[in-house]
Amino acid sequence: MTSPDPWPEIRGIAYGGDYTPEQWPKEVWREDVALMREAGVNLVSVGIFAWALIETSEGVFDFAWLDELLDLLHENGISVDLGTPTASPPAWFFAQHPDARVVTRDGVTLGFGARGMASHSSPAYRAAAVRIASALAERYGDHPAVVLWHVHNEYGVPVGEDYSEQSVRAFRGWLQDRYSTLDGLNAAWGTAFWGQHYGDWDHVGAPAAAPSVVNPAQRLDFARFTDHQLRQCFIAERDAIRVHASQPITTNFMANQSWTTDMWAWAREVDIVSDDHYLVAADPEGEIGLAIAADLSRSVGGGKPWILMEHSTSAVNWQPRNVAKRPGELARNSLTHLARGADAILFFQWRASRSGAEKFHSAMIPHAGTTSRVWREVVELGDALGRLDEVRGSRVAADVAVLWDFESFWAQDLEWRPSVDVSHAERIRSFYERLWRDGITVDFALPGQDLSGYKLVVAPAQYLLSAADAANLTRYVASGGTLVVSFFSAVVDENDAVPPGGFVAPLREALGVVVEEFLPLREGARHAVQWRGAASLLADAWQEDVVLEGAEAVGTYLDGPGAGGAAITRHPHGAGVGWYLSTRLDAAALRTVMSEVYADAGIVPAAHPEGLEVVVRRGDGADFAVAINHRDEPAAFAATGVELLTGSAVDGTLTVPGGGVAVVRLEPTS
Amino acid sequence: MTSPDPWPEIRGIAYGGDYTPEQWPKEVWREDVALMREAGVNLVSVGIFAWALIETSEGVFDFAWLDELLDLLHENGISVDLGTPTASPPAWFFAQHPDARVVTRDGVTLGFGARGMASHSSPAYRAAAVRIASALAERYGDHPAVVLWHVHNEYGVPVGEDYSEQSVRAFRGWLQDRYSTLDGLNAAWGTAFWGQHYGDWDHVGAPAAAPSVVNPAQRLDFARFTDHQLRQCFIAERDAIRVHASQPITTNFMANQSWTTDMWAWAREVDIVSDDHYLVAADPEGEIGLAIAADLSRSVGGGKPWILMEHSTSAVNWQPRNVAKRPGELARNSLTHLARGADAILFFQWRASRSGAEKFHSAMIPHAGTTSRVWREVVELGDALGRLDEVRGSRVAADVAVLWDFESFWAQDLEWRPSVDVSHAERIRSFYERLWRDGITVDFALPGQDLSGYKLVVAPAQYLLSAADAANLTRYVASGGTLVVSFFSAVVDENDAVPPGGFVAPLREALGVVVEEFLPLREGARHAVQWRGAASLLADAWQEDVVLEGAEAVGTYLDGPGAGGAAITRHPHGAGVGWYLSTRLDAAALRTVMSEVYADAGIVPAAHPEGLEVVVRRGDGADFAVAINHRDEPAAFAATGVELLTGSAVDGTLTVPGGGVAVVRLEPTS
């Protein structure tokens, strides 16, 4: 079940972080490598923001410091993930190419002085990016320290969309490729509405500021175009590197924290998926968002192990209130990523920057230095990961898929939707959280992919659903699958157009319902749903006028505009069952409903104590149960084998201390 | 009492909506006309957003599809309100005339891709608008289907003010017309303040973004100019049509939902007033706002019947939470408009658009099709209206006028007023709501018009009041009228300048008070007013230091900064009485005060059950009582005659079912 090893140079789990020695005098470099060895660091990412120091003016390169750095790291047994610095072109680049600057929807040209790439459609930028990537690959393609290439940084962050002239021109070309004819474009965009018909390709532009809401199909296509252009930038660099270098090539995603790029499409272009993840400080259960990010990173890569390219040892600096991690949280976060498929645990960054916009971001060596709690925990984590070599390459298996479709999210985020209370992110979190609390491991999936391996498919927010994808979901149910669809799904097709038959019609066979009308509620309104003719479930924000076409109404609106109508329906179809939930249930109500769904799907929730997260990675020789205890009290779970961090035998039950972690090599069950 | 019939082709009440067949294949057109006949539709508006499909490039026209459409409609007995499509110029127009695009206060040029007209001051736009209007009128002026011309769409929405170079130039010309000399302008604008004196006409500009608050008189004039320029656009198209066509010409207003245009001035230019109205979804009593819009539409047209050009069958799509209408609400809304003078009940739109920014807007045929509740109610409404032929042309009479002055609202909305809690919209609603609940039908009126026909005049928010208008109001009181003035009225003159004598001084004779100082309260502060030395009335937001000049203090501040001072005053003047209310009373308090005001004015409130709205239309042969029951319980009112929807006799009392409507042809009282 394991994959070919992407980096044989590194034994076991990779450990380290972003390393920016260019910010420090050279005497610090020696101290750095000594401390890296003390902490068990075996992989660092370098060069990510060093363009101006490598190419000091156009075509003039200074590799001396980088030569010295790579040699130093190699001498000390530390492998290098070598970055291309194209996320932050130098000042001289923008001075020479002012038209390569990104322009906002409102026409503001974004200047130099922060970070952020040039226009993704600027020929000058693309040429410069390929030049620096080629130069690095040519020079370091054979350097023994280099085990991975790290192209750019977080494509699409902090800016994705670009309304510059260069981008508008490229958008026009992309549309010509997509639609061939203006008739095709006019039809797809529905330009007969509001008199937007185009008679000339040259009249088509980007969806910039306009007197009212811009054509939503145009905006959706601009989102697709943006994703495409960014990806082309990656591909150009990747291909330039490949000419000179054979190591795997990646670029770091920002799973569920940036929506600009379609990770599914990007994952097909990288040799190994890598991801950056930062906790949402305002969320007291940030570990759930973390699990989503980790599962998504694994899923887009088809289940292969992936790299946690960045996370933080403690607080970040860019949120309104940057909460520090509590003792042990650094290890719990790291082990959760590992549990969900990461074979590399890296941080931003090695040593806290004294200057600049991120000086208050935590690091492996904080400003307080090596006497600090954070440093002690960094060393302890390095030690722990060093005991987990055998986990490397093992995989996670799931019986449940949750649909995650960037195109749908882009479309749903456009203006003038029925209610501002309806959010795809909330829907994903609500269902994922339920499954997480029930101890059920999930993959994320696309609605059009082969879903036959899953007992249950959940569609929390599939607003946009093509006819083909709807047919795929319908076949899935007919073939015995259980499908749960939440409200405001199957509303539009790939052009953000309502399909014939109206809302939910593409899934009417699978679900046995269509929706006649949406019934959004006024702000703060709550209502109740009668469940199975008895219990009353609480819900809010949204109701629908559901028309039964064969489904059973297992929940009925007790009040609100839909009073008396079907709220929750169940529909046996072929060998499977389709569920439809037309309102926003609260957590307790969703538990009630999902317990019946699980029964339909033949899924048994884990019975772990609350707050104990257990995920199993399956290896060639053995399986590994990784356990993270998010509560302060000890918590036990059933396991037999050897706990790898302590080396102690586990005989039937393992008690994980409050706030602690454990990794058990499970004895094969007969 | 009825007017000359504007469209003899249509029998009785017109019924229908916006029809955009250009969004659908022709096979749907046949289905459409069949369904229109089923629903009793006799009037549809076409062509409103079809410029790009009619004039495919400059001066090149394609009338074939429109010929076919109009013939089809005519064959099926459906009349046409033919639109000029100038609210949305084609892409080719903006490509040829980029300087015709609207520019915001902050200098953002608004591009193509949404809707919204070009610069109202662009010569190229005006020429193009006249060209297409002329071409349509020339071709269809004699078409038997066409009974009405619909110029443009909702002037001033979504953009009114324009800061482009063309607009600035035109503003300068408009100012020269208004003031003749720079001395006149400097005096009117008070440019001695903050060193804004102008010595050259070329230095005068639009009130665009500046380091601080721009001269308020300049901003007020820019609002006047904007209204004027938009109206000139209408007049140019109207006059171009008139050359070729004799049908009545209108343009659809947005009463009390757009503040850009002065409906009083516009009503003088149209042959028949038409209005669009949409409920405010967040308002659980949206029917009161609806009644305001309907009364205003009637009032600006001098009481003549008017056209409800657009409303919705259910939810709209552009509010934060787009609440769907409940069963029966479509009929209640429609009958309320009819009760208040509408002789045509039309919807936006006939068939829901599959694509574009308004796909979630309800329609006569919703996405769910003709099996839906909405369609059933549309057919029922068509049937009901078909029973009301004899109501057509009858009129509404009112004893009470509420002042509504766009210039005053524009001025009051400018920056740096004493308190953000003071809103003219809130004041209008507060007094109107009181009168509505008391079953008193009102007209809206200008402060300078002949008011002698009214027993009571209410001035909820007459912030700007010219000396001439003040004199008119004073004469009104002297001649026996009762006048109620709410706080923050008579504060400035037509140049937004405080008049000699200070606040309220222009009305000191009529009211017997002046105001020495405004006493705005801190956020959330409430206070009490002692009424007639006994009852305590609740109020908030605002107090004043009122100086009595003959008036009696019938209410006195019990606490707050004005404690001990006069809060509510009454002043007999000549044959009438002037009331002044210097604070924001809550609903119960306003009821107490207004009951005394009614007594002064000789008005007796109706005694209808709460939630039963009854308005009488007076016809040549008979009067008609239209009743709308907004509550779920049945409600009765006194009437004798025939209920026209059912045909049943009414003998003394009619009980309207919960949520229902009724129209009674009243037996003439002897």
Place this chain on the structure above:
Amino acid sequence: MTSPDPWPEIRGIAYGGDYTPEQWPKEVWREDVALMREAGVNLVSVGIFAWALIETSEGVFDFAWLDELLDLLHENGISVDLGTPTASPPAWFFAQHPDARVVTRDGVTLGFGARGMASHSSPAYRAAAVRIASALAERYGDHPAVVLWHVHNEYGVPVGEDYSEQSVRAFRGWLQDRYSTLDGLNAAWGTAFWGQHYGDWDHVGAPAAAPSVVNPAQRLDFARFTDHQLRQCFIAERDAIRVHASQPITTNFMANQSWTTDMWAWAREVDIVSDDHYLVAADPEGEIGLAIAADLSRSVGGGKPWILMEHSTSAVNWQPRNVAKRPGELARNSLTHLARGADAILFFQWRASRSGAEKFHSAMIPHAGTTSRVWREVVELGDALGRLDEVRGSRVAADVAVLWDFESFWAQDLEWRPSVDVSHAERIRSFYERLWRDGITVDFALPGQDLSGYKLVVAPAQYLLSAADAANLTRYVASGGTLVVSFFSAVVDENDAVPPGGFVAPLREALGVVVEEFLPLREGARHAVQWRGAASLLADAWQEDVVLEGAEAVGTYLDGPGAGGAAITRHPHGAGVGWYLSTRLDAAALRTVMSEVYADAGIVPAAHPEGLEVVVRRGDGADFAVAINHRDEPAAFAATGVELLTGSAVDGTLTVPGGGVAVVRLEPTS
């Protein structure tokens, strides 16, 4: 202890306000001077917004009206503070020099029509400003009415920062002066972070809109540059005036209501400090903010008497809710300024403007005229001030210094700080308010100045602290001073870079602590601190991981992320004591802690009744206790001498009536 008299022409306390007769016909001028005499006005500021009326086009001057005005005032014994009108260049200036307009961070060019100067870096503006200042000084330098020059108006308000081309160019020059080499700039700005290295001076720009957060050291330098450029504008005018005139020259600051200018640096350039102050209407205890402004105005001038150039008789017009002053408040506010060192009490403005953006701003003559309460109080105040001649020139002494450092505030206000809940303004207010309630008079001070005269130094918000300033504070403690430092202080150096050793390290000797990590709390979280092992103090928003290096933990976190750690520490160092407060204590908690701090410092709080503010001015011959009673109940304090407003003897105790004021010439204590 008194200073040389800046204006011997005026006897005693100056009284008056801004006078803008250009807004009125000349018949009003005569009435004005008569009323000024009635009110005891002896000083008015004229000409501040009159550029367009004096220089009617470039180089063409019309002095006739100003000649007449100054003669009229002089004839009536009213002195003149003559303004240069450069805060509002004429329309003709901007028409001739459109590139002199200010540009915002987002690139919006700010136009004419409000108020606000041109670009501080525009050569054309500087030349024009010098031309008009010279012309005025040449003409009126010897005019007997003129006793003071008032350059410009509120530099830095309403706009300070300018992103125009002219400003960018000047910024580059300023940086070259500051850093000499690009290496210096790259090091100071830490451009190695995020790849911002500069290789050419021409590539360095202003910190305008960028894709992400701009380099904070660059932003801090831009704030310094802005302050510097504005000050150069002042200096140019001042020097131009000095060529022709010998009267003192000032410009009016906006202490603690504008943060654009560094008052310490500006105070060195003026002959006498003057300040504008307006109450924050939303603050029910606005008198505390007023006291801060007054103490700051005195402090920046080194304790010398200063001019209250503007305050209001009642409400202002630019706040959300402009609360009017209550009876007596005008006198209380004025006497508080006087108590804290003002020798001139002036208002904006003499007569309320009928037109323009500030027509709702109160004035000495309100719109209601001379029958009004406000006018009566203005006359009474003039009478009262006329009894205080002998107070003039006396000074205020303080034992406590509160650090106030504009550079630190600028730096702390930049983006991406650990918590949005941490605000320097809140910290200043919190500590100042404690001292104010305890009746302790304070000076404000810079961290680098000689502090040896103070028993106690409080550092509420010294986020930025240079090594030199840290050494100064450390010496202060070692020499016997008591120092209190609040959290988030000593965090960065003058380049916004974290110093070696981490947070608080520069003060580790003085405080006996360093801070390992910040522990910001989630929104709304509260926690408790155990004080001296017993009492529980309440706090919120922020905790820290404090490392003791010799200090005693006198307060310990009871809960929250820092539970068990030190919250409040005390550290004897040399002959003094250093306190560190690592959390945001509520008012009661701060009282508890500060009472121990006072004991360490040898300070005894005054025992005045709550709401009775007493400040002593020390004169050459006698001291004066000024008492302001902010409550409605009478309040007494110990004093012996003569109450100057009434002339009555005070023998041991003076009772100040509710809402009243008193000034006692104290009998010298033996």
